[in-house]
Amino acid sequence: MGLRICLVTPFSWSQPSDVNEHVRGAADSLRRRGHTVTVVAPSTRAADLLDGRRSLQRGVVGDVVAIGAAVPRSLSERVALPVGVRANLAATLALGHFDVVHGFEPGLPSLSSTALLEAETTTAATFLSTERIAVPPRKNQRAKFLARVDALLGTSAAAVERASERFPGDYERIPLGVDTTAFAPAKKRRVIVVELAPGQSAIAKSVLRLLKSEPEWEVLLARTAPLTRRPTIPVAVRSRAYIRSLLKPDTRRAALAEAAIFVPAPGGSARLLLEARSSGCAIADPAGVATQPELAAAAVGRLIDDDALRERSGAEMRSEALAADFDRVAERLEQVYERIRKRRRGTTAHHDDGDPLGERDWIVVDLHMHTHRSHDCSIHPQALVDHAESEGLGAIAVTDHNVFRGALETVQLARGRKLIVIPGEEVKTDNQGEVIGLFLHEEIPRGMSFADTIEAIREQDGIVYVPHPFDRMHAIPSPATLLRHLPDIDVLEVYNARLLFEAYNDEALRFQRKYRLLAGAGSDAHVLQGVGTGALRMRRFDGPEEFLLSLRTAEVLRRPKSLAYLQSLKWAAQVKEKVL
Structure with a gap:
């Protein structure tokens, strides 16, 4: 198709x-x-x-x-x-x-x-x-x-x-x-095409000097750029040397088809050189010609003296050009x-089975938050569970920085309640930002590569969730890393309530829509007042498989509070903790 x-x-x-x-x-x-x-x-x-x-x-x-x-x-x-x-x-x-x-x-x-x-x-x-x-x-x-x-x-x-x-x-x-059909060899004449380029007239002069001793040959000085300086043509060869503009394809085609030898200018037109190869021209381009222009004349002289070498070189150039057709x-x-x-996944908005969890009730889910087990947070698990329920949340994911104890403690405290707690961890990679693993069973060490961190999550049958992928105020994966691991990403966070610039969330949303990834959202709360400020409205689920099914029909809820207010509460809690 x-x-x-x-x-x-x-x-x-x-x-x-x-x-x-x-x-x-x-x-x-x-x-x-x-x-x-x-x-x-x-x-x-x-x-x-x-x-x-x-x-x-x-x-x-x-x-x-x-x-x-x-x-x-x-x-x-x-x-x-x-x-x-x-x-x-x-x-x-x-x-x-x-x-x-x-x-x-x-x-x-x-x-x-x-x-x-x-x-x-x-x-x-x-x-x-x-x-x-x-x-x-x-x-x-x-x-x-x-x-x-x-x-x-x-x-x-x-x-x-x-x-x-x-x-x-x-x-x-x-x-x-190159169009190898249009730029094809014709019957070769004793014509040398020399490319003119700004600051490279010395090569043309050396070939013109050689022309004095080769009365059967002609030189075409080819201009490929406007206002290229014209070299002085010696009186003795003016009848056999002329300047032409080869800006247009038709003129290049006609000139190169009959030319036997082509002399490119150092740093000159790559297209003209390729077209000369396709036209079967022998190429006189010795090493060091940029600093020793007389080498060009020596190379041309060898091709003039040896018909077999010239024909063999032209055939080789033509063969190489065919690979660039x-x-x-x-x-x-x-x-x-x-x-x-193939990086774009099948549409997630509509499925043959409709809404597979359509009989379940809707709940509000915050997929990114921390407890006091994170080095920069002072929320205790018991307070977190109580506050989440009071805010009307149906599920939360506890994702402490590089530790898992806080998630396990919160899961235990939520037993017997309607609140679902997803055990997770926000893992710092070696140099490609962070990756969150959801539905984990044990701690994943920090400092591994992005790929190894994902593999460690998979070994626990966990879900790979990439948080704040474009928050350039912090360490994040490079675009090349994201593209390389697109098949491995289960959920991409398109809304993080703690980002300083909303444009970073917008970029994540654009990326998610382009590749049709499942969208995630979270508060990234480090104080209780931030819990629930970023969330999803989704069907109630049981386990990772139903969680992914529920995400198909989820919608992002943006309920931000003043970032300055939340950040000041976080700093105050950290200072209080140090004092006590």
Whole structure:
């Protein structure tokens, strides 16, 4: 079954761009594989923008939707910033009902990065250049981005290394992509294509000097960026050396098909080099050429003198390029999309059996609180049980920090009462925040890895509950850790009444809805007055299996009290305890 895929580029669709070439090639190949692909991009062409607006007004999205005008970022690139286009972008994402939203070069503040942050479906991000990453965003912005992106991709080792400095995570390499049918070898002529790049004219000069002794050869100096400085062409070879702009694919295709040798510029266009390989050009790119440009001329000279070497090198380049064909890119992307889509669980809102606990009464349940066994709490279990019942709670989970005695004591004191007490523990991992185990039987030691802590909970047939997953005021698991362990998480806490910023709860709720996890809520109470300020309304349950069934139809209750008031009570209780 085909997927509905949205590819978002930050560069004007009406202008040449290496990123747009990648997006266009991937989109065409994905469509041939049976997927529905929509490209969302800015444009400098008024007709494109008008078509985009009319499409949204009709409530349809086609192959390309132009949103907003491109804003100049540099002399060679135009980037669409999200100001004024968020509404159109949101409408496109809503109308498309996409299975995957894939943004390209999201290191720039652009349409691409905004789409990844706004999408409520699975997402992927591809980094192509080492230079298109803006000033490092604030820590909370990076964390939000990483929490909302399911797959991090790069088209080269250098791009992955650079991107991981700003956005650490688990990256995958994908080919840059080339149309090997369009960029195919033709009958080769004695033509050398030399790429011109800013600050790299010395290489072109060395090849031009060589041309004086090779009267049967010609040199095409290829400009791939506007305003690239032109080298001086010696008078003796001016009839055999000329400069061409290869910004457009058609001109590159014609020039490379007949060229026998290609000389790339250090740090030049990766796309031009790949297209030269696909066109069967022998590549003259010796090590150290950046500091010793005469090495390029020496490499070209060897290829000129040895016809067999030149032909063999061209055939090898063509063979390597076939592995980077856009059909291979589409195949890899398809695998990535299918894998990340599996992270989303089946819908939890509706089930064939309806409400399996529908005959049970509704109760209010607080799934996160502490007793005096936690180092920062002074609530005694007896007082906790009495207060919970007086507040009308039907169940509580006692989750002390790295100890289990408080939970056991509370369970014993609640025997014979209607109040259900779930024995739990909030376990500190080595460096990935905390994990709560519910329905435990014995204490779990702190300091283990996130994975080992989950395994220890499973060994007791307990339930894995991740508390305050995006509370950046405390140690929390990284987004990569959360995504890696999504199948292991039974319940995600979407409301914690003690968080300083409500945005952290909102981020957790967004994450839970995106992956269709079971939602949890708790007060995280450290004083009696906080008990019940965060809770769930759910069916009465008996044991962990019925607890999970009941969570399917539970609803979150937000009943906050002043955090300053609760925190002052906690500090006063701690001071009193020290004095006494």
